Amino acid sequence: MFYAAAVMPHGDEVLSPQDPDTMSLSSAMKKIGASLENVHEYVIVTPHNIRIWDHIGVILTEYAEGKWEFGDVEIAGKYRCDKDLAVQIYQEAKNRNIPVVGINYGALEGPLSKIQLDWGTLIPLHFLPRRDIVLITPARGIPRETLVEFGRVIGEIISKGENRVALIISADHAHAHLPDGPYGYAPEAKEYDHMVMDILKKGSLDRLFSIPPELIEKAKPDSYWQLLMLYGALLGRRYSVENCRYARPTYFGMGTAFIKLK
Amino acid sequence: MFYAAAVMPHGDEVLSPQDPDTMSLSSAMKKIGASLENVHEYVIVTPHNIRIWDHIGVILTEYAEGKWEFGDVEIAGKYRCDKDLAVQIYQEAKNRNIPVVGINYGALEGPLSKIQLDWGTLIPLHFLPRRDIVLITPARGIPRETLVEFGRVIGEIISKGENRVALIISADHAHAHLPDGPYGYAPEAKEYDHMVMDILKKGSLDRLFSIPPELIEKAKPDSYWQLLMLYGALLGRRYSVENCRYARPTYFGMGTAFIKLK
Numbered sequence: 001m002f003y004a005a006a007v008m009p010h011g012d013e014v015l016s017p018q019d020p021d022t023m024s025l026s027s028a029m030k031k032i033g034a035s036l037e038n039v040h041e042y043v044i045v046t047p048h049n050i051r052i053w054d055h056i057g058v059i060l061t062e063y064a065e066g067k068w069e070f071g072d073v074e075i076a077g078k079y080r081c082d083k084d085l086a087v088q089i090y091q092e093a094k095n096r097n098i099p100v101v102g103i104n105y106g107a108l109e110g111p112l113s114k115i116q117l118d119w120g121t122l123i124p125l126h127f128l129p130r131r132d133i134v135l136i137t138p139a140r141g142i143p144r145e146t147l148v149e150f151g152r153v154i155g156e157i158i159s160k161g162e163n164r165v166a167l168i169i170s171a172d173h174a175h176a177h178l179p180d181g182p183y184g185y186a187p188e189a190k191e192y193d194h195m196v197m198d199i200l201k202k203g204s205l206d207r208l209f210s211i212p213p214e215l216i217e218k219a220k221p222d223s224y225w226q227l228l229m230l231y232g233a234l235l236g237r238r239y240s241v242e243n244c245r246y247a248r249p250t251y252f253g254m255g256t257a258f259i260k261l262k
Numbered sequence: 263m264f265y266a267a268a269v270m271p272h273g274d275e276v277l278s279p280q281d282p283d284t285m286s287l288s289s290a291m292k293k294i295g296a297s298l299e300n301v302h303e304y305v306i307v308t309p310h311n312i313r314i315w316d317h318i319g320v321i322l323t324e325y326a327e328g329k330w331e332f333g334d335v336e337i338a339g340k341y342r343c344d345k346d347l348a349v350q351i352y353q354e355a356k357n358r359n360i361p362v363v364g365i366n367y368g369a370l371e372g373p374l375s376k377i378q379l380d381w382g383t384l385i386p387l388h389f390l391p392r393r394d395i396v397l398i399t400p401a402r403g404i405p406r407e408t409l410v411e412f413g414r415v416i417g418e419i420i421s422k423g424e425n426r427v428a429l430i431i432s433a434d435h436a437h438a439h440l441p442d443g444p445y446g447y448a449p450e451a452k453e454y455d456h457m458v459m460d461i462l463k464k465g466s467l468d469r470l471f472s473i474p475p476e477l478i479e480k481a482k483p484d485s486y487w488q489l490l491m492l493y494g495a496l497l498g499r500r501y502s503v504e505n506c507r508y509a510r511p512t513y514f515g516m517g518t519a520f521i522k523l524k
Binding site: 048049050051052053054055101102103104105106107108112116118119 | 310316
């Protein structure tokens with residue numbers, strides 16, 4: 001059962017928020033966690049695990065483990081992966097000719113079949129009740145429509161199962177907010193973040209297609225491709241959006257949205 | 263410059279050899295290390311990193327790091343990756359329509375662009391002088407000829423460059439040697455290992471094609487697909503083979519071969 005979806009940031013700053021906006025964002029993440037108390041598992045899309053330009057990745061390991069440090073905060077997590085669900089998603093995507101690879105690591109089975117977790121998963125999961133996961137990695141080099149179609153596969157597969165599943169979109173937004181940031185300054189960063197947060201708030205994800213590729217290129221977000229998957233997963237479904245928060249404590253934008261399916 | 267190639271085992275037992283055969287194997291690995299003192303870098307093929315059934319993987323991270331423990335022995339290694347060479351191999355394979363994916367992890371660039379190292383790389387590299395690496399992952403679900411063709415790409419690319427490169431094939435052989443081993447017993451295990459060691463010793467890698475798929479299936483090796491890449495890399499080249507050793511201290515076979523190009 002497709003229970004809910006959430007857009008969650010993965011910037012270090014949410015672990016130790018210093019300003020009112022980031023504090024509010026961090027507490028929105030906790031609220032999202034509380035709202036997910038009844039879910040059985042997560043499908044989580046992260047842009048910082050395996051990165052393949054032209055293929056979506058579905059992780060097929062039995063376990064996922066990693067740690068992440070930021071200042072005094074250390075997050076360590078070991079998760080079981082729901083390999084059956086992962087295989088279903090992989091197989092259906094493959095059947096639809098979506099460019100997708102099934103990725104194991106180490107051994108094919110058992111405790112050594114384990115992918116390393118990245119900050120893009122560890123940080124959002126830190127705010128959520130501990131559950132099994134399916135790990136998905138987006139791809140930037142494939143058509144927008146294909147990412148939407150893959151999202152549709154996720155939505156269909158998790159809707160069919162008995163488990164209550166939440167789709168977690170790990171995403172930070174534009175990275176070109178500050179002249180002295182690692183990606184420099186572009187006015188498109190503010191524009192992108194504003195548009196995306198408005199799209200999420202209004203639940204009008206079809207408008208993602210109206211964002212020009214050049215604007216995305218200049219804004220340097222870490223969210224667009226995952227959001228297209230979210231759009232696909234939600235196609236034809238009724239839902240409400242809550243807990244939209246935004247903060248930009250440093251050179252990149254972060255936002256939350258909790259999407260409750262009806 | 264394609265300087266040399268080596269087949270190296272990655273079973274824990276070589277780290278702390280207890281019987282004469284494994285001691286001899288372990289010392290052969292050290293000798294191979296000594297023979298590679300003049301190389302600038304390694305292309306290493308490992309079956310225990312990323313595992314994708316139907317696509318060869320070329321790791322495109324800037325760094326690779328991991329650790330491995332066996333009894334009292336802990337190996338920890340952090341390596342720089344030669345991303346330029348990796349991209350060349352990936353691109354040429356792609357041009358030839360070989361099913362290959364370029365795999366980054368974490369960030370696209372910088373210190374967070376780092377793949378986790380597996381025992382299939384850490385153990386062989388432990389015996390070799392510390393150099394930069396290019397990490398390749400084999401695929402079991404693609405035609406034999408395609409693995410050979412990919413090997414040919416490796417051989418051609420490293421032959422063109424100025425750096426002295428060694429191709430390291432991380433491989434253990436049949437895993438069905440013992441009835442109480444995790445893969446059970448099959449007489450084909452001994453047969454496979456005997457054939458493969460004979461093929462390596464005589465440098466007659468074309469004979470890999472004469473091994474029936476059913477025998478491979480029953481013997482359960484961890485070497486066949488990498489050896490096909492080795493075969494492709496060596497095609498049309500003159501070389502001598504030294505330092506062939508074999509040991510089977512437990513349920514799987516291990517062997518070395520050092521291949522010096524002329």
